[in-house]
Amino acid sequence: MNGSVRMAGTADQIFVLVKQWLMGYVPGALQPLASAVLSVVPVLLVFPLLFAITTVLERKGLGRIQNRYGPNRAGFFGILQPMADGIKSLTKEDIIPRSADHLVHLLAPLLLVVASFLVYAVLPIGRNMVIANLNAGVLFFFAIGSMVELAVFMAGWSSRSKYSLLGAMRAIAQMISYEMPLVLSAVVVIMAAGSLSTVTIVTMQATYTGIWPHWYVFTPWGLMGFVLFMIAATAESNRSPFDLPEGESEIIAGYYIEYSGFKFALFFLGEYLGMFATSAMAITLFLGGWAAPFSFLTWIPSYIWFFVKLLALIMAFIWVRGTLPRLRMDQLMNFAWKFMLPMSLVNILCAGVWHFMAAGFVRWVVVAVLVAGTCYLLSQRLKRGKRVAVRTYRFAS
Amino acid sequence: MLGEGILKGLTETARNFFGSYVDDERLTTVQYPEERLEQIEATRDFPFLVYDGEDWEKGMRCVSCQICEKECPPKCISIEKSKDKKPDATGKAQFYPAKFDIDISVCMSCQICVEVCPFDAIKMDVVYELSTEDRFGGLLLNKEQLSKSNEYYNKIHPTEAGAVDAALAAEREKARQAAAAKAAEAKPAATAVVGAAAVERDGTK
Amino acid sequence: MSVLTDTTADLLGSGAEDRSGGQLLEISMGPQHPSTHGVFRMDVTLDGEKVVKLKPVFGYLHRNHEKIAEKESYLGCMPYTDRLDYFCSITNNWAYALAVESLAGIKVPERAEYLRVITGELTRLQNHASLVGFLMQDMGASGTPLMYAFREREKILDLFEALTGARMMCNYMRFGGCRVDAPAGWMQQAQKVVDAFPRFLDEFERMLVSNEILMARTQGVGVVTTAQAVNAGFSGPMARASGVNYDLRKVDKYGIYERFAFRVPLGDHGDVYDRYMLRVLEMRESVEILKQAMRDIPAGPIMDPGTKIRGFRPKAGEAYGRIEAPKGELGFYLVSDGSGNPYRFRVRPPSLINLTLLEDMCIGQNVADIVIILGSVDIVLGEVDR
């Protein structure tokens, strides 16, 4: 914390300085409004842009994983593909089923996108770069995040399609189940930081011992918390292998099966924004937010680090999506309640043990053994419950 | 340990991801309009009529025997036999198709017409960019559209065409000799006999 | 209240009610559903996500294949058999050729038999490879395994094109042999493809066989007991996955299969995982057969010189020719009245008969299981509906 202001170079603070400079021209009465606009507008621009980039990245990445080229026709290397997609979805007919609940049908994608955008308010994108430094920032994040469920439900119910209803049911069951491990795995960080403010959490991690940073992921409970958080985040954002609500081979597109044109694109946008937000939260909580990974790299502006980490997590999402088959509903629930939940509870306990033991090697070993042991036991139980095994086969004589 | 198989799978996809940048074996996509696959010699899609020489009407090998029309499984060939006879490439008088239509929207590229043709007159083409906006007329090819030169045939199926040419040349030589012998035997030589010799040659080669 | 009755309650229950008083949901999966492998429909009744009743509905792709064949010459039927199971046209040709050969008592030359084995086993390779790919796709693996399978299938299809002129509708075999001989260099090219194939199998196994999600999804799902499999007349990998030792290559020893050393893998559980693994194992055995066949293939004619293809008129009589197609026992039953076209032409499609237990396999399973059970049956609607 002490060195943060000193180390903050001009390049690092350029956006903050520009904002202050612009604010100088705004009359006093309009200052709060102007400040809000100047903070919000960049976020509203940057993240949809990131969404556009990610769609290309995802399709190209998946393509390469599958030994294809991926989109490479629109623009140079296909970078204009999102534009083409956007134009396409804007010009397509907006179909509303005759028996649909028109108002709810219209509101669902809007609510989804609004809720997805709202959570960015508390994410520190760089040093001194956050829209609202709330005392209960983490809580705000989860609270707004839970509104997504409502949007999904509205979409699935209002479409009046059996497939969309099935999708909505699946989505809600899944989101409620995974919200608990998501929140509980974040609790360890809140315990360690002693604050619910995202800004404080990041600044706590932006210090170094030698060249090594104090990220929470570098503790046994932090690592486990990070893994749990990422798994839960995958489920929350309906990404493979937890993409049951929209499982295209089973219920086709799930809750947004009856959407077309731009509303469909809004669902897409909302979903990706949700994925970015949860990834950004994981970065904030466990990966040091905008902090550089080594003390000698602090000269690189903080927001660059943030986006580098975000892109890395997005790549991981794409990679997983390109590899894994989808789980089944009951297996998904089993995993949530029989593995994720107990594991995150034990993880909180471990973080407590860590808190009350004297710093040093012993503490490290004890907590690591506790975490790894529980993980092993729980996974064995899960495996035994399902009775799955690699089989050997006999041959006819 | 839970997740072991998943990790294995992840390494495999990662290997493929990077492999697709370095290994041509992995990235087999051909970017179609710019790149094209090399023509495989045996490829077939729709039939065409072979003619010898320069003029398609004069050199058409088809003698309108209508075997292909009968044998075609989906019945996509329609032939009208001519009333008169015209000299073919070798100068013998033959019937010729007054109308020869193939509906390639019906054709299933089975090559049976080629197999049963005793005159090597119908062969399989390799063109594949045949899309048209005219659904009915555009895919109904007439005699003129179907006619392609023997040189073209030699170009697309060199091995097969070479064998056909050699067989045809040998046959024509034999026919010519027979005709000469007959001519020596009896002055008033009938020109129409020659065609029958070719008909006897079976389609099973 | 009218507004209320047409809301959720109406949507959830189409009148039906289960024993616990809850409501059943009737959904129609297909014919436009993406994972029904063509235009297949299942009327599914669900209790929550559990399947209570399943009614397969097919016939959307019915093309009158058998009736058309009665109007065609024996030669003219051959290209139509390509369109039965359009993934494996060569094995379809083979089964039909075999039926005609036994009807007319035709002997096939040595080299043609070898060519038949080689192309037939290549067909099996590409069918099984794409099937496991499709199965993974049904399971939601974003198409990655499918793309790998198609990458390999492409190489085999290239071989087919170089040999027969077409990639899928090969129309390769004739009664009395094969249509064309392998062109120069084809055998070497095929050898290369076959040698490289185990690499793909290894990759596939590393990627998915020990995958926990895959195992959890497939093991114990869609179980068919040995008795059920026998009663339903299962054949091919479906029967062998249930432990029925029935492989026509061993039972009938048609063609020259007795000359090759290969094993027949058997499953003990009869679930989707077994069916999936059996196909992977069978691909390995096919590679073995291919290696032996390519090593031993003799020179010689490829057509029986005594057989007249055009105007073929067998004596009056009947014959049944069957082979071990990739999907199971594919049989052609022909009745000849001595004329130029078959008097009766009947196909025994493995896809359709393996599909008969679909409801039994699906009841009590989840919606998500339906698609993988259907995928594991390995159907091609061209063959089911004919």
Next chain:
Amino acid sequence: MTVTFLILAGVTIVGMAAAMSLRNLVHCVLSLTLGLVGLAGLFLELDAQFVGFTQILVYVGAVAILAMFAVMMTRGAAQQQESRPTSVRISGVLIAGGVFLVLAWAMCHGLMTLGAPVQPEAEVKQIGVALMRSYVLPLEVIGLLLTAALIGAGVIAMEEKRGAR
């Protein structure tokens, strides 16, 4: 009485009123959710961030969804009576009026005694400390009650399932 307060109050009242008067039950739940969001906004307006966000997390994220499920799962919801007996209406009006009177009295009384509004000091930490020190017994009792309810719900659900078999 700022503009924000007026807006939030309006949203809350409209939402709650709609929840009572709409005919479609799902619409009712949705408007109830709107009202609850307005309420959360009012908490935030009072600078009570923790309570406000918890309100959203619990009521919007959980209770609304639960209500939704309940509406969809029970068939009884579909067969609502067209007209209620007069006695029900009268008693409803009486109860509502009574509650309103009590609340109004409490508010007027409270405002009078308080005089000036106290500066809000509800930091999350203080709430935690308060919960864990002064109110630990009520907290535990509520926890016990909820656990019992949870287990009870599970048992009932299992009974039903067994009966179905």
